[in-house]
Amino acid sequence: MTEQPQPERQPYEQSFYPAVPTRFTKAMRTNLLWQFFRFVILNIKMLRMVRKH
Amino acid sequence: MARLVILGGGIAGQTAALHAKKRLGGSHEVLVVTPNSLWNWIPSNIWVGVGVMQPEQVTFPLAPVYKKTGITYFQAKAVSIHPEGDADNPQPFVTVEHTSHEKKGQRETVTYDYLINATGPKLNFDATPGLGPLHNSQSVCTFDHAAHASKALDELVARMQRGEKKTIVIGTGHGTCTCQGAAFEYLFNVEFVLRQRKVRNNATIIWISNEQELGDFGIGGMHIKRGGYITHSRVFTESLYTERGVKWITRAHVKEVGKDTILYEDLDGNEKTVPFDFAMLLPPFAGVGLKAFDKQGADITTTLFAKSGFMLVDGNYEPKPYEKWLPSDWPNTYQNPKYKNIFAVGIAFAPPHAISKPMINPKGTPIFPAPPRTGMPSGVMARQVAFNVTDMMQGKSTVPTRQASLAKMGAACIASAGSNFWNGTAVSMTMYPIVPDFQTYPDTGRQLRYTSGEIGLAGHWIKHLLHFAFLYKAKANPFWRMVPE
Numbered sequence: 164m165t166e167q168p169q170p171e172r173q174p175y176e177q178s179f180y181p182a183v184p185t186r187f188t189k190a191m192r193t194n195l196l197w198q199f200f201r202f203v204i205l206n207i208k209m210l211r212m213v214r215k216h
Numbered sequence: 217m218a219r220l221v222i223l224g225g226g227i228a229g230q231t232a233a234l235h236a237k238k239r240l241g242g243s244h245e246v247l248v249v250t251p252n253s254l255w256n257w258i259p260s261n262i263w264v265g266v267g268v269m270q271p272e273q274v275t276f277p278l279a280p281v282y283k284k285t286g287i288t289y290f291q292a293k294a295v296s297i298h299p300e301g302d303a304d305n306p307q308p309f310v311t312v313e314h315t316s317h318e319k320k321g322q323r324e325t326v327t328y329d330y331l332i333n334a335t336g337p338k339l340n341f342d343a344t345p346g347l348g349p350l351h352n353s354q355s356v357c358t359f360d361h362a363a364h365a366s367k368a369l370d371e372l373v374a375r376m377q378r379g380e381k382k383t384i385v386i387g388t389g390h391g392t393c394t395c396q397g398a399a400f401e402y403l404f405n406v407e408f409v410l411r412q413r414k415v416r417n418n419a420t421i422i423w424i425s426n427e428q429e430l431g432d433f434g435i436g437g438m439h440i441k442r443g444g445y446i447t448h449s450r451v452f453t454e455s456l457y458t459e460r461g462v463k464w465i466t467r468a469h470v471k472e473v474g475k476d477t478i479l480y481e482d483l484d485g486n487e488k489t490v491p492f493d494f495a496m497l498l499p500p501f502a503g504v505g506l507k508a509f510d511k512q513g514a515d516i517t518t519t520l521f522a523k524s525g526f527m528l529v530d531g532n533y534e535p536k537p538y539e540k541w542l543p544s545d546w547p548n549t550y551q552n553p554k555y556k557n558i559f560a561v562g563i564a565f566a567p568p569h570a571i572s573k574p575m576i577n578p579k580g581t582p583i584f585p586a587p588p589r590t591g592m593p594s595g596v597m598a599r600q601v602a603f604n605v606t607d608m609m610q611g612k613s614t615v616p617t618r619q620a621s622l623a624k625m626g627a628a629c630i631a632s633a634g635s636n637f638w639n640g641t642a643v644s645m646t647m648y649p650i651v652p653d654f655q656t657y658p659d660t661g662r663q664l665r666y667t668s669g670e671i672g673l674a675g676h677w678i679k680h681l682l683h684f685a686f687l688y689k690a691k692a693n694p695f696w697r698m699v700p701e
């Protein structure tokens with residue numbers, strides 16, 4: 164387990180306004196099944212970019 | 217037999233040399249002049265900078281690769297270009313100074329028929345007093361800088377493990393810096409490592425940069441479709457900084473890096489300070505300072521190079537305001553307009569202007585990013601130029617026929633945000649074109665279909681794979697051409 168950063172969100176502070184991901188969104192970023200699927204999609208996207216040159 | 221000389225064996229120079237030699241075979245000579253004995257996959261230096269890789273994992277010796285491929289190798293740095301030869305001989309040549317142990321400091325001339333300048337940047341630490349590993353801040357621009365940064369970070373972590381609170385500042389060390397992406401990667405890799413080592417709560421982490429807004433990255437940011445909106449990269453970048461507890465200072469020109477305080481000027485002209493215990497600030501880039509002389513020996517450096525030291529090619533360098541910038545200002549063939557046998561690729565060519573909008577504070581200090589020239593476009597332009605030059609050498613064409621304008625080229629870019637096979641992440645971005653084209657895509661300057669960004673573990677896997685793929689390719693191992701630029 165890695166340590167989590169301390170939340171620094173205070174009203175009217177810089178960090179009060181941006182959108183922050185929900186726990187679900189964060190979990191999906193390291194969910195192996197979902198990320199394997201994204202791995203395939205991202206490779207296709209990049210190859211499409213390579214083919215455009 | 218004609219000779220192609222390539223100055224610089226970095227990402228662009230190596231790509232150009234391998235492609236040119238493959239096409240020319242034994243019929244013509246390819247000669248590379250580069251000062252280092254090791255090739256460095258620079259993008260992985262950020263992992264060296266946090267200790268997850270060692271310098272040996274991001275470098276390899278160049279000599280065996282050149283021997284295997286039949287490329288002539290001069291371990292030397294170019295000093296001057298003589299495109300008209302000299303009073304005795306009209307054959308163009310470059311003067312080089314050897315850097316190898318045996319021949320260090322010796323000068324000689326190397327004649328050429330075609331010349332590709334791929335000398336990359338001079339890391340201009342001198343632009344800011346106190347900047348750089350010889351003074352008060354760290355760098356990850358070279359593998360030895362990165363190893364030095366890693367050691368300093370280890371010492372800092374040890375102190376935090378003893379309960380001390382520390383402030384870490386990462387970003388750009390001057391108002392005209394480029395390469396914000398590299399600093400961004402280092403920022404989040406440091407943050408990730410601190411969490412892994414369970415000292416994150418003892419660290420205040422601050423980003424400082426010359427960007428107008430977070431997420432600019434020197435390309436004016438980019439818009440992507442996400443969650444039913446077309447959203448600027450600023451939104452996602454601010455979100456990531458907030459999520460990871462990083463504070464940010466933008467629109468900043470770092471004026472001086474003291475022992476423990478950074479002095480900066482903001483876009484309103486105010487001077488402010490930020491204290492630090494560990495700082496990694498990128499230097500601004502300039503050309504490497506090559507000189508040029510005509511056949512009488514008169515200095516013609518300004519004919520060949522812009523004031524920044526980068527080489528003039530077929531771009532439109534007429535000074536004009538942001539509102540008048542056009543995609544067609546960007547070079548297509550990277551051929552010098554006066555000396556048609558000279559080309560410049562990668563960071564070495566002079567961009568016609570920035571991509572981000574220029575901002576100048578009331579004191580006259582410019583505070584905006586210079587245009588980045590990342591690995592993928594550097595490789596693509598190097599390949600196209602190598603193909604054009606080899607066609608010209610083989611008599612297949614008298615002019616360059618292939619183009620590689622950054623205004624007509626897309627890029628894929630992966631920015632690491634933490635290195636771990638199971639819980640690392642990276643931001644994967646694609647964009648088309650690199651230089652926004654507001655005539656063709658009036659709202660965002662780019663084609664949304666090809667412009668995307670997302671963060672996740674998959675990006676880290678790809679970044680890691682690319683590390684091996686590009687080292688494999690640069691070593692000219694079998695089927696190296698299968699690895700795209």
Ligand SMILES: Cc1cc2nc3c(=O)[nH]c(=O)nc-3n(C[C@H](O)[C@H](O)[C@H](O)COP(=O)(O)OP(=O)(O)OC[C@H]3O[C@@H](n4cnc5c(N)ncnc54)[C@H](O)[C@@H]3O)c2cc1C
Pocket residue numbers: 223224225226227228229249250251252258259260261262292293294295334335336337356357358395398504561562563564589590591592594629630631
């Ligand atoms: C820390 C860091 C991370 C990065 N991460 C990424 C990334 O993730 N993705 C990406 O796409 N890009 C990344 N970049 C940018 C990428 O490294 C550059 O786009 C790329 O290196 C440019 O290639 P180049 O060949 O023009 O310059 P370089 O790779 O710098 O090569 C220039 C070469 O010329 C040599 N040279 C210098 N002076 C002379 C001389 N007088 N005579 C002869 N040779 C000379 C140098 O020794 C060097 O070998 C990163 C950059 C940095 C600093």
